[in-house]
Amino acid sequence: MNALALLEPVQPGHLSLPLALSDVARDFALDAKAPSTRRAYRDAFADFTGWCRAHGLQAMPASPESVATYLASLAVAGLSVSTIGQRAAAIRYAHKLAGFDPPTSHEEVRATLSGIRRRLGAAPTHRKEPVIAKRLSAMLATCPDTLIGRRDRALLALGFAGAFRRSELVALEVSDLAKVDDGLRVTIRRSKTDQEGQGQEVAIPRGYRLRPVEAVQAWLTAAEISAGPVFRRVYLGGKIGDLPLTPHAVAVLVKDHARKAGLDPAEFSGHSLRSGFLTSAAESGASIFKMVEVSRHKSVDTLRGYVRRVDLFKEHAGAAFL
Numbered sequence: 001m002n003a004l005a006l007l008e009p010v011q012p013g014h015l016s017l018p019l020a021l022s023d024v025a026r027d028f029a030l031d032a033k034a035p036s037t038r039r040a041y042r043d044a045f046a047d048f049t050g051w052c053r054a055h056g057l058q059a060m061p062a063s064p065e066s067v068a069t070y071l072a073s074l075a076v077a078g079l080s081v082s083t084i085g086q087r088a089a090a091i092r093y094a095h096k097l098a099g100f101d102p103p104t105s106h107e108e109v110r111a112t113l114s115g116i117r118r119r120l121g122a123a124p125t126h127r128k129e130p131v132i133a134k135r136l137s138a139m140l141a142t143c144p145d146t147l148i149g150r151r152d153r154a155l156l157a158l159g160f161a162g163a164f165r166r167s168e169l170v171a172l173e174v175s176d177l178a179k180v181d182d183g184l185r186v187t188i189r190r191s192k193t194d195q196e197g198q199g200q201e202v203a204i205p206r207g208y209r210l211r212p213v214e215a216v217q218a219w220l221t222a223a224e225i226s227a228g229p230v231f232r233r234v235y236l237g238g239k240i241g242d243l244p245l246t247p248h249a250v251a252v253l254v255k256d257h258a259r260k261a262g263l264d265p266a267e268f269s270g271h272s273l274r275s276g277f278l279t280s281a282a283e284s285g286a287s288i289f290k291m292v293e294v295s296r297h298k299s300v301d302t303l304r305g306y307v308r309r310v311d312l313f314k315e316h317a318g319a320a321f322l
Helices: 003-007 017-030 035-054 064-076 081-098 107-120 133-140 147-161 166-171 212-223 247-260 272-283 288-295 301-311
Strands: 177-180 183-188 200-205 232-234 240-244
Touching: 035 064, 035 081, 064 081, 064 107, 081 107, 133 147, 133 247, 133 272, 147 166, 147 200, 147 212, 147 232, 147 247, 147 272, 166 247, 183 212, 200 212, 200 288, 247 272, 272 288
Parallel strands: none
Antiparallel strands: 177 183, 183 200, 232 240
16 A cells, blocks of 8 residues: 555546545545645655665554654654654554554553653744834835835735734735725635634724735735735736745745844744734733734634733732842
8 A cells, every 4th residue: 555645635537436436535534634734744654654664564554563663763863752743643644544543542652652752851942033013114114115025015014914824825815805994804715723714804904004904005006916816926027927925935025024124034934924913912912802803813822822921021920029
């Protein structure tokens, strides 16, 4: 069995009916995971199958002993706890797609993972800096009145104002933007917290400082875009592309304008717009419930982290005697 093929979508074409329906059913099962997750699982499972081949072991179905030994070898090799956890998740997912009981459910594997977490711990990750409102204002000032400059200004301002994820931002189409008296109603067709595509709506106020609505309208007018992707590549000579920017392009754009604003680009990422809005909202005293209306988090626990970091020194328990 080609186990890796289980993680790839297929086209039924003119296959016989039972096989075609089986393949289509598997495609729907694959769609339960985001494309980026499927790619990560595919790469992770490829590593496992390579390890099994090198040791003369069967990868599908794999024995709990093989999986436990593989995960332990990763820990000895110095891989992080999060990476090891992802490899285990990939093995579990591939087995479930193939109709086998996941070996990761076996007590031997569970105990191995628990021991790895206990011994190695979760190494703290370096958190990228948020593009708070003050920083964004400085970054917007670096955008010239050219087509590229207007696009960048619109992307930065809208990305911040809607606390958008990179994938959500580049997926926006003109039809997703509804003009209202107070600004824009932006419909997000699919997102990390809405994999079933039920749709979510975010209100973007006109604003009087960063003015995100004005920036978006200026870009669409200058680029003569009336349908299709909102944010696109601008070629030399001012030609506007037909395809949307990639999520990676958003990160590059944020870093570029951070550098132009005198900031260290290494400290920022595409997520910095989203985290910047939430940090700014917490600093301004916005309630968690109003923040979640924009961020669309399923749980408020993440938002509590933003509020807590902002409030660490406010009314400190030792303020009266330290």
